[in-house]
Amino acid sequence: MTHDVFNQAPPYAGHDVSADPALVEGLRRESADWAIGELRGLGTLAGSPRAQEWGRLANDHPPVLRTHDPYGHRVDEVEFHPAWHELMAVAVGHGLHAAPWAAARPGAHVARAAKFYVWSQVEAGHGCPISMTYASVAALRHSPTLSAEWEPLLTSRSYEFGLRPASAKRGVLAGMAMTEKQGGSDVRANTTTAEPRADGTYALTGHKWFNSAPMCDVFLVLAQAPRGLSCFLLPRVLPDGTRNAMRLMRLKDKLGNRSNASAEVEYEGAVAHLVGEEGRGVRTIIEMVNMTRLDCVIGSAAGMRLGVTRAVHHATHRTAFGHPLIDQPLMRNVLADLTLESEAATALMIRLAGATDKAIRGDSTESALRRIALATAKYWICKRAPGHAAESLECLGGNGYVEDSQMPRLFRESPLNGIWEGSGNVAALDLLRSIAKEPANLDAYFTEVEQAKGADLHLDTAVRQVKDSFTDPSTLEYRARQVAERLALVLQASLLVRFSPPAVADAFCAARLGPERNMAYGGLPSGVDIESIIERVLTVKSTTG
Known part of the structure; x- marks a missing residue:
């Protein structure tokens, strides 16, 4: 008997991904506890072998570009494996896209964030078109006529793939195209032009180096109009059924996010509609970018949860x-x-999702907090994701380095949210701009974190240090990353002190803000209540385990 299988963890499936205490407690705090039942249903599906297989297949069979049909006609179509469409249908059906915009219920955007967090743990790539469809509504509302026409389709819970006029579909998805070869994050260097036409539309001519999710029905695009850089809505198919002059040149061969298509495109007089005012394109599309930045934070948080639950599952069933493994002191420290x-x-x-929900409903204080906290979280949480994924993978040993474990896919995916919608430097500098432009944003931040004043000595000291970091404005830009990191850690610590069990809050404050701070995972100081912390992950039970 040379091939008996023993001392291997069983498949990680048959569990409820939403069995996450921090997530459920957050829903209750942010007026979204009404969504817990639906979240559990989605979480059970997310943990099922069927959904896990969809995620694997969508990544093993990435999209394929068809530029022409067999007869030489230009078609510019992207083909996907059926598993992709299964993932998309669930996401749209559960309202992970733009559905919250049509809901009057408080907490709708929080509920959507929680569902996005849970379903992203199945497969992250298909979240891109879902996220952009969600975010597009914020920008479209700068043009009430366009918004009235497109919102009912963008918020619909019907997933309909394929190139047809929007009027012939029950639901549509939106993408975005800002980046050009020569510009990168400097979108004001864009060269794509937009010429006004007699019928009130514009003709776009130029290129985009990254067009996210080119298979979508409609896109928000930046182009140079007569009065400057402007935002446009560009449909793939025109009302008469003809295809717009948007040419897909090639799909990007990416490190991760393999299931999702990203393309280089050329516009040859493509028909587009002005969104907002001419010359105010950045101000218009930034509404969309801020919403997708929230999803970058959600996606990175989801990846961290997936990584640590996989690591704990393995350590629970593996003996060394x-x-x-889970009983061995150093491994327990790491976990x-x-x-x-x-x-x-x-x-x-x-907390960001809650601030977003309240800001959309007109709360100016929450809007100010969201402005500064979103840039802070986009920088820090997305920056922490790759290291967290690497350590989680390492907990599985050699098995974690093998594709079957799903951990390599998680690792490849982990840097992307730090790049999307502005890399680390962009996010840190945006944080400083938000403070310089609106000092009330920083006031809102300190009002928030000081709700935990007096509860933890490390936190109180860190708050004072954050205030001191602004005393020398001449070096702020040089220190932007340090400032962003400290703001994020203090805000996280304040939230944990107020809302998490003492074991979690005390350990976080000591390890992240105290004098014994360690750069590597597994360096928690002595006296930490390890058992109570790990129990926050052991609530996830696999029926196959």
Whole structure:
């Protein structure tokens, strides 16, 4: 008997992904507890072998570009494996896209964030068109006529793939195209032109180096109009059924996010509609970017939760040197540290979703907090994701380096949210701009974090240090990353002190703000309640385990 299989963890499936205490507690705090039942249904599906297989197949069979039909006609179509469409149908059907915009119920955007967090743990790539469809509504509302025409289709819970006029579909999806070869984040260097036409539309001519999700029905695009850089809505198919002059040149061969298509495109006089005012394109499309930045935070938090639950599952079922891995002191230190990072990311993600929900409903204080906290979280949580994924993978040993474990896919995906919608430097500098332009944003931040004043000595000290970091404005830009990191850690610590169990809050404050701070995971100080922290992950039970 040479091939008996023993001392291997069973498949990680048959569990409820939403069995996440930090997530559920956050829903209750942010007026979205009414969504817990639907979230559990989605979480059970997300943990099922069927959904896990959809995620694998969508990544093993990436999209394929068809530029022409067999007879030489230009078609510019992207083909996907059926598993992709299964993932998309669930996401749209559960309202992970733009559905919250049509809901009057408080907490709708929080509920949507929680569902996006849960379903992203199945497969992250298909979240791109879902996220952009969600975010597009914010920009479209700068043009009430266009918004009235497109919102009912963007918020519909019907997933309909294929190139047809929007009027012939029950639901549509939106993408975005800003980046050009020569510009990158400097979108004002864009060269794509927009010439006014007699019928009130514009003709766009030029290129985009990255067009996210080119298979979508409609796109928000930046182009140079007579009065400057402007935002446009560009449909793939025109009302008469002809295809717009948007040419897909090639799909990007990416490190991760393999299931999702990203393309280089050329416009040859493509028909587009002005969104907002001419010359104010950045101001218009930034509404969309801020919403997708929220999803970058959610996606990174989801990846952290996936990584640590997989690591704990493996350690629970694996024995080394005569003892289960999860009982060995140093492994417990690592697992607890990974759990702290995950829980802090989830708590901040939920708080941001709550601030977004309230800001959309007109709360100016929450809007100010959201402005500064979103840039802060986009920088820090997305920056922490790759290291967290690497450590989680390492907990599985050699098995974690093998594709079957799903951990390589998680690792490849982990840097992307730090790049999307502005890389680390862009996010850190945007944080400083938000303060310089609106000092009330920083006031809102301190009002928020000081709700935990007096509860933890490390936190109180860190708040004072954050205030001191603004005393020398001449070096702020040079120190932008340090400032962003400290703001994020203090905000996370404040949330954990107020809302998480003492074991979690105390350990986080000591490990992230105290004098014994360690750069590597697994460096928690002595006296930390490891058992109570790890228990926050052990609530996820696999029926196959």
